[in-house]
Amino acid sequence: MLRDRILRDDMFRDTISKIKKVILIVVLIISVFLYVCRPFFHGFFMRCYTNPAFLLAFVALGAGIMIRLFSDRFKWTIVVGAIFFVALLVGSMFVAEGKRVEIYKDISSNIVEIDTFPESTSIRLMPYQIARNNMTNNLTLEQFRLGKLDFVVLDGEMWWNAALIPDGTWIYYRMKPYGAMFINACETETEIIKIKQDLEVAEGIGISDNIYWRLYKDIDYWSDYSDPFYIPYDNNTKIMTVVSKIDYKLDSWTFVPLRKPVFGGVVLIDGEGNMKYVSPEKIDEEPILHGQQVFPEAIARLYGESFAYKRGVWNAWIAHKDQTELNDVPGEGNFMPYLIMVQDENGEPIPMWFMALEPYGTTYGLKKVLLVDAIDGTVYSWSKGENEQSVGAVKSIEHAKSSDTFRNVNWADFRLIEPIPIFKEGTMYWKLTMTRYTQTGITNIVLIEASNPENVIVFKDGAEFQQFLTEGATDTVEMSMDQLLHEIDVLLQKIKDLPSDAKSPILVELEEKLERLLSLLEES
Missing domain, CATH: 4.10.860 (DNA Excision Repair, Uvrb; Chain A)
Incomplete structure (x- = not known):
């Protein structure tokens, strides 16, 4: 009997040994696969990297499963592991909110308070959807389509730009982008530039030449990257791809570790696929980046959202005392922050990320304006006076529609879209674009004074609007x-x-x- 027992123990040990070897081989295979194909799993690993509680949730669940498989003594291990998994998963959500608390602490001491607005310049007149529709309508290449639209600053003016990427599953793997397309955002008439150049590393292609695959493998895996934009150079014969880099700084919130996003520099990619990393301190040394919006839009938006947490998570979720929130206009595909151009102290145009903060709840008055320097990330803040009236972006559209100016307009055929701020001689206006529902052209340009929303000014074209900016009231307003x-x-x-x-x-x-x-x- 003792012999049989020893034999069974030997067989059990052999079985366990074989299982361990199989598990080791499987783990090695999975590890090699994950390393080679790591760009595919970047989103998951970055979630674990930036929010350690999220990683611990899966560690707890995995540990519970492994202990249960190799031990009969801990029958409730999986249940306990599952409880820890859920608890840590929920905890990771709180940590995500705590990140905004810490971001506000970081920027609050460096916020520059302003009591007057900088003067607007190079105002964007062509909204996102109209620009996209016009670019699509002027595209005659059957194998290509537009990539993501973004802004580039050319000679102090904003231009919408997008890569022309392969359109189709097969050519996604076989072809390179055709080049890039640009449309002037500061004109009401369509002014398009199309540059042909094969881009060896770009968005919208697969697999190893995809821009993000290369960034994750060759630059920094433990970073995020913005959407690319494109700068023409050499007399509009070549294209430089620009991507902003987002790094993460280790911090803690109520003794819980977390990582906060910080501006990590820029990556330049030429048409041949050569990559060059430029640190934030070296950006001024790159002539091609002069005046460009390199500070990431995602971080600027986090700055705006963090103001809701200046009194902590409890106030943001429950009490709502002195709380602001970032309200995007419903139905708009273009969210805050908005990129605008203003004049610096020398009268030179510089890009700024604009955000309008409104009081928490169902009120839509303008409480605070944030301007984030789109080059170095400096935060400027303007606050409304206690007894001042000022409407936000959401309500500006309603005020315009209800004005006598548009009393005969059939709003089933027309839309007012994309409220963009304009600063003129210290006064803030909301610029709206009136367009038909097809959104292929600009019918009128509408200005609403934020502090006096009854003051609605309508312009028939861009020339009349520019005349108002330079000379004051136009003939149309006087008439x-x-x-x-x-x-x-x-x-x-x-x-x-x-x-x-x-x-x-x-x-x-x-x-x-x-x-x-x-x-x-x-x-x-």
Whole structure:
């Protein structure tokens, strides 16, 4: 009997030994596979890297499964592991919120408070969707389509740009992008530049020549990267691809480790696929990057979101005292922050990320404006006075639609889209674009004064709008005032022509107020 028991123990040990060898081989194969194909799993590993609680959740579950497989003593190990898995997974969500708390702590001491707005320049007139539709309509290459649209600054003006990437599953693996397409965002008329150049490393192609595959393998796996944009050079014969790099800095929130995103520099990629990393300190030394929006949009948005957490997570989730939030306009495909151009102290155009912060809840007034320097990440903050009125981006569209200017417009055929801020002589306006539902052209340009939303100004084209920016009120605005004076005078005369016994007390009072209003308007 003892012999049989020893024999069974030997067989059990042999079985365990074989299982361990198989597991070791499987682990080695999986490890080699994960290393070779690591760009495929970048999203998952970065989630674990930036949020350690998320990684610990899977470690707890895996440990529970392994212990249960190799031991009969701990029957509840899987259950305990599952409980830890859920707890840590939920905890990782709290850590994600804590990241915003720590980001606000980082930037709060360096925020530059401003009481006047910088002057706008090179204002973007062509909204995202109209630009995309116009570029698509002018594309005659049957094997290519537009990639993601982004901005590039050319001679102080913003241009929409996108790569022309292969369109189709087979050619996704076989062909290179055709080049890139550019459309002037500061004009209402379509001005397009198309540059042909094979891009050896680019977006929208597979597999090993994909831009992100190469960035993860050749530059830094433990970083994230922005969407690429394209800079033409050598007299518009060549294209330089630019990608901003997002690194992560180890920190903690209430003794829980986390990693916060920081600007990690820029990667330049030429048409032959050669990559060059440029650190944040060396960006000024690269002439091709002069005046470009290299500071990542994703980090700028996190800055805006972090203001909701300046009093901590409890206040952001429960109390909501003195809380702001970043409200995107519903139905818009283009989210804040918006890229705008303003003048620096020397009158030179510089790119800025703009965000409008509104009070928490269902109110849509403008409470704070954030401007993030799109070159170095400096944060500027303007706060509304306690007794001042100012409307936000969401309500600017409603104010425009309800104005007398558009009382005869059938909004089933037209849309007001993309409220963009404009700063003129210290006053902030919301610029809206009126377009048909097809969104292929600009019908009118509309300005709404943020602090006086009843002041709605309509321009028929870009030339008239530019005249307003340089000279003040256009002829169209002055004619509208003359028309208003005329209509008040006609109405006043009709009341005066009524017999005295036919005038009610209300009409008498209205007559007096119209006379006073007419006098004030004529004096102004």
